[in-house]
Structure formats: structure tokens, C-alpha cells
Amino acid sequence: MANKERKMLLQGNEACALGALDAGCRFFAGYPITPSTEIAEKLSEELPKVGGRFIQMEDELGSICACIGASAMGRKSLTSTSGPGFSLMQEGIGYACCTEMPVVIVNVMRGGPSTGLPTAPAQGDVQQARYGSHGDHEIIVLSASTVAECYHQTVRAFNLAEKYRTPVIMLIDEVVAHMRQNVVLPDAKDLEIIDRKHPQVHPDWYHPYDNENQVPVLADFGEGYRYHVTGLIHDENGYPTTVTEEVTAFIMRINRKISENVDDICRIEYLGSARPDVLVVAYGSVMLTAQEAILKVKEKHKLNVGLVRIDTLWPFPDQLLDKLIDKVKKTCKKIVIAEMNFGQVYREIERINRGRLPLDAYFQVNGELIQPDAIYKKITGVKK
């Protein structure tokens, strides 16, 4: 096969849009908001070329609802937004969890709270992405720290959404979204693409929300299977129920389909020394700062530094980090966590660490990107 790799100069937002297209996204609904708007702009141009549909809705809740509607018709759907719009979408995200409709949401994090700092980076939505919608549910949240990762993680987001029939959130920050980098995108044909399963049984035998399957096999509407979709807790036929056994079976299944597959869903990337003196944890644009800081450490100190990039923010990669801490604890003196919030990932690490290693952190919430020097000082203990 002819190699059709594409060399491009792209920003993170454009890479998300291209990743979505290559993953098979054929529907976008959104509402303009800085710093995410380029995703909508790109797809308004690209989707009709491949027979897809783009619509600018009247608000963000309407956008995610339209995406879920399109998803039930079998179209892979994307919406993108930032802080205020993400807050508005929460009811729809819970609905997609409850009805098991695949949809991908890109949230480009800006400074908050409220309208906050529309053009400045932040990472203040990590816990909101997990717990923003009411009720107990699992959610998949991915991050990206480079333009290339924006592309690949968006493809992965669609694959996970289809595989587990659940909404998947991409959390990136303003710097990653607007930064331009040279990238080489793969030939779309070489990507591993997962599509949702379709029922094979006769409609009379069809139970859309059969609890026997961990992930339900839902027909596209119009395919001849006439079933009911509701955000009320439902039985195996999709009809509302309050029967305790049926409620339990449903709630357990939609939670377990994620929590029992963390091996497949959770990813971290470990870079640097195998026997680190210091371990740094970062995600999003802070990764770039951390890498810069580590270069400086190498120049000036005889310190081995390990760097962990959190690629799956939720479910939090408990097992992977637990193992890693065990592996490095002989040599490692401390873990440094740097993030553009007041410790939203820090407290997860604290929970997993269980006191094994001392923790140190650099939190910054002022609209500025964390400077390498700040992380350098944390790693080395040098005061200035």
C-alpha cells in the first residue's frame, strides 16, 4: 500500500478535528467559544466534503443533545467547547452515560471560574469532567500534551466511545489547542478504527439493554428495531423501571463496563530514567514545561528524573501508577506533581501513593503557563 502519511503544520484544535474525521466522525454540533472554536470551523468545512453534517446550535446543551440524537442514528458525533459551555453540557453528558450513546466532547480548558480567562490556559476542569454530571456513573476522560497527541487521542476517544458505548471527554488546555507544531499524521487507512456493534437477532428477540452484555448492542434508529431510549433508569427493553433488582443490574453494568476494563482504557507514558531520584507527574501543556525543566536538571545536576504523562485522566490510572510507585520507590526520593489548578490530580496521586513517597507539588492558577524554572526548583530543591 502506498504510504499516504501527511506532513502538516497544525494547531491542537485542528488536529482534534482531523483525528475526529479519520476516526469516522460524521456529525458535529457546537456553539462557538474560545479557545475551542477552530474545531467547529474546521469541521464546518470538512464534514460536508465527506457527506457528514455540521450544525451550529443555539447553545452547548443543545449541541450535545443534537450529537446524541445523531449518534442514535449511527453517526459518530463530536462536540467541542470550553469551560462555560462544558458546564452547560453536563446534563447531556449524564444522559449519554445513562442511555449509552457514544459521543465525544472536546473541552479546551480555559482559566475559570465563570467566564474566567477565555484566552488563557488552565486545567481546572479535571474533577468536573469526572463528577460534573449528577448521579453515580463512570466516565472516560483523555488528555493530550502535543498536537500529534491531540490527533491520536481524538481517534482513541472515538474508539473508546464506540467500544464501550459511552461519552468520552478530551480535556486539553488552551496552549495545546492553539500551539502549532509540525506533525506527521498517519494514512487514515492504517488507523485501527472501532465501530459499534449492530444487532443480528430478529427484532422480536431483541432486548436493547440486555444486562447479559456488558456493553449493549443498540441498533441505529430506522434500522427496523423499534426500541425506547430514556434517561430514566430502564430495564432490558429500555422501559423505565423502579424494580430494585433491575435498577441494581443496570447501575452496576454501566459502571462496571468501564471499571472492569481499566486495563484497556487507562494509559500513562513513562519517560526518562528507570531508576529515578525524582518522579515528575504532568499532563497537557505542563508536560512540555516539565520536559524543559528536566533538560535543565540534567545539565546542572547529577539527578535522575522520571516523567509520567497521564494520558487517561479518568478512570484515573490507579493500578498503573500504583505499580510504578512500587517500582521506583527504592531510588525515588519524591514525586513532584505540577498542574494548572489547585491539586485536582495531586489528590488522586496522594490517594494512590498511600504515603509511600513524599509528595511535592507546583500549582499555578493565574492564566500563565507554568514556567520550566518552577518545576526545576521543585525537582532540585534549589530555592532560586
Added chain:
Amino acid sequence: MKMGNIPDHVVFKYLRKNKKFPHIFCPGCGHGIILGALIRAIDNLKVDKNKIVMVSGIGCSSRAPVYSDFSSFHTLHGRALAFATGVKLANPELNVIVITGDGDASAIGGNHFIHACRRNIDITTLVLNNNIYGMTGGQYSPTTPVGGIASTAPFGNIEKPFDICELANGAGASFVARGTAFNVTAMIKIIEQAIVKKGFSVVEAVSQCHTAFGRRNKMKSPVEMMKWQRDSAVDIRAWDKLPEEKRTGKFKIGVLADHEYPEYTHEYQKIIDRAQGKGKEVKK
């Protein structure tokens, strides 16, 4: 085929076989009558069951789809039209019918309502207007009349109500009509026209909720409420001849607006054609 003593079996053809009945409607509620009218309209038009998607929001009215044997989407309070827009745009071949309440469509969903009208996307919307929030027990809605008593308006409502049909017409819907649960034969015809119409169609179906509205407003029983509908509804042809002073407390029924506006999915197809330099859908 006649089924025992059941006088009209058309509806039974369209009820779900595996759904646990009884339904949630109070005996005497107008919503069931309107659902019956919708089903008869669909049967008269011989629309393929598999090509119908019913979308609803939240409320007593929005529970109608669960009983009907179509693909059905019971969504979020106020958001039925946003879901339906995604459904229709994703697959314009399907007949999309939205069932919503006065609160669902014109309060929490008011923004989606006017924008769906403005876009003129080919969706048929039935607004089951009982002038109250039925499901939550009788709070005032945007269509509760001034002076009407509600659980949150114990001293009488002071807010001027929406005229849903005028709202729809002003916002750009191509077909606007009103009927009542009392005059169900006319309602069936109106719904048929609304379904056939290419574009956004709004049918305001005046319904009765004696449980949450009537009992607070001197109409204790469904019968009293239907008598009120009978006495207040004036056919559009008669309405125009009615002197202004005689219109107080009355409302017009029938087809109130029928325009030819460009339909959204049709226009979007032109964009696809242009973007592709004509071409067909490229499936991955």
C-alpha cells in the same frame, strides 16, 4: 378485524407489545386522546413504522412515546427539539415527530423551540398544552392564564402567557395549527397535514389536566374541562368574523399558518453537494 368489545383497534396496532401497562396518565387526561389522534393520523397516512422516530422531553406529555411502537427517544426536560434536530439532520429519511408539553417546549425549551422554527427543519412538533406543569404537580407554566391558580401561584398567576402558535409563526415555522382534545377528529386531520408538510410544523394540542390545573381552577372533572374546550375553541373561519369583544377568553383552532420556506436538511444537502462538487455520501 374486530377485537372483542374494543371499538377501535387502530391504536392497538401501534402500542408496544412488550411494554408493561398501565400507562402513567391519570384517567381523563387529554394527553392520551392526543396520542390516539397522532396514531390515527400516522395510520391514515400509512407511514412506515420503522421510519418514524418519536422524540419527547420530560413531563406527562413526554411520556407518550414509550407506549407507541416506534423508535422512541425520551430525552431531557426542554431538549427534545435539540435531540430531534440531531436525529433529523443525521438521517433526513426519517419522519421525526416530537411530543412535548407547554412547560417543556416554551419554558425550559423555549430557546430550542424558536430556533427549530427559525431553521425550519422538517420535524412535526406536537405541543400538548394543558396550561400547567402536570408532572410536577401543578406549578404555573408560560401558558397559564393570568389569574389562573397554580401550586406556585396560590394568589393567581400574574405573568402574561405565551400564545404558542403566534410564537411559532413569528419564529419562522412553516406550518402552525391548533386543535383540542375535545375536537379529536379535527385534530387527526391537522396532525396529518403537519406530518405531510415539509418543514417545521407545530401543532398546539390543547389538552386537559384536571388533576393539576382543573381542580384548582373551577373545573374539577375532565368533562368540565372538555366542555371548556368546546365552548372556548373557535374555528379559524368563524374567528375572523367574531367581533373583538366576543373573543375574550376564547382561542382559535384550525390551520393558522402555512408557508413555503426552504427546509433545513434540503438546504444542507445542497451544501454537501457543493462541498463535494456534487457527489454522493462517502461512507467510511
